[in-house]
Amino acid sequence: MATESSIMEAQAYLDGMLDDVEATFQYTSPGTTEKALRDFLNNASDRDQNxxxxxxxxxxxSFPPDTPPDIEVDNPLFLKGFKLLYFKDFKILIVTMSGLLHEEAASRLGALLNIKVNDMQCFEEIGITGRVRLELENIEKEPDGSWGPERYPYHPTCIVEAASSQSMRSLQNVAHLWLEKSTSLVSQVITIKIYPGKRELIFGVWVMKNQAHNGKPLADIEQEVKVVWQGGKYGRPVAEKxxxxxxxxxFERKPRRxxxxxxxxFSARELGSIARHVWQKLGLVDHE
Known part of the structure; x- marks a missing residue:
């Protein structure tokens, strides 16, 4: 059973990833805990129209022992629509109910990626693993979307993670988690930070880089693109690049000549389109 000290240890280990937690529940039994979770999250979602x-x-x-990460077990905590992040050492499960902003951004970027892969006639080679639960050493995590070579089932190389209510620091730490765990094959993490009540989105691409001072490879942001609204009521979303x-x-191979x-x-126009749809959900931009 996790104690207050283990939660503090996890807090230090995660460096802010618990900052977004709204409530804490002690696991007692599947039925009791499931009801408490469902009631809290549904009430919270109803208050802001999801x-x-x-x-x-x-x-x-604790997950049942020897449960494959790609199989949903007969446990009420495995509710569809919930994102799970599980730390075995601490017996701590972080459960997130994704809102419409989160889903809109991640789904639209994922759809665009699939279209572009298909246009290159590589769709048969891509594995679209989606939100499958993946093991990273002593951690189990679900992304918002994932892709990789079809020859490596359930071992994606590219991840997308979006966040609306979560802090930027929390989102960045998720990127570090995917890239720096030794059992992970992930080599690129796409992040999308949504600012509620503000017409601004930030897209990022994270990769492993050797640090200049010690040569040690660590996750670092390679690209960052901000999208903002310009032009007042009749303006448009503008991406920097x-x-x-x-x-x-x-694909873990070079493009064929x-x-x-x-x-x-993803062009500046396409990134702006994703932002526009998110802002429409927020009521910050009129529908075209």
Whole structure:
């Protein structure tokens, strides 16, 4: 059973990833805990019309032993629509109910990526693992979307993580988690930070880089693109530049010569379109 000291240890280990937790529940039994979680999260979601994310902490929780990460077990805590982040050492489960803003941004970027891969005639080679629960050493995590070579089922190389209610620091730490764990094959993490009540989105691409002072590889942001609204009521979303995803990192091979294979580019216009749809959900921008 997790204690207050283990939660403090987890807090230090996660460096802020627990900052977004709205409530803490002690795990007692599947039925009792499931009801408490459902009641809290549904009430929180109803208050804001399911716009924002809501996160709770469950202490003293253990997955059934030897449960494959890609299988939903007969446990009421495995509720569809919940994102799970589980720390085995602490028996701590972080449960997030994703809001409409979160889903809108991640889903639209994922749909664009799939279209671009198909246009390169590589769709048969891509594995779309989505939100499958993945093991990272002593941690189990669900992304908002994931892709990788079809030959590596459940081992994606590219992850997307979006956040609305969560802090930027929390989102950045998730990128570090995906890239720096030794059992992970992830080589690119796309982050999308949504600011509630503000017409601003920040897209990022995180990769592993050797640090100049010691040569040690650590996760670092390679690209960052801000999208803002310009022009008042009749304006438009404007992105600073495009966003690039490495073909070689995604497929773990170089593009073939004489084909349409190349790095995946999300244009400034496409990033602006994603932002517009998010802001429409917030009521900050009129529908076209």
């Amino acid at each position: 716009i924002y994310d809501h996160t709770v902490l469950v202490t003293g929780f 495009s966003l690039r995803i490495s073909f070689q990192k995604l 004489g084909t349409a294979e190349t790095d995946i580019i």
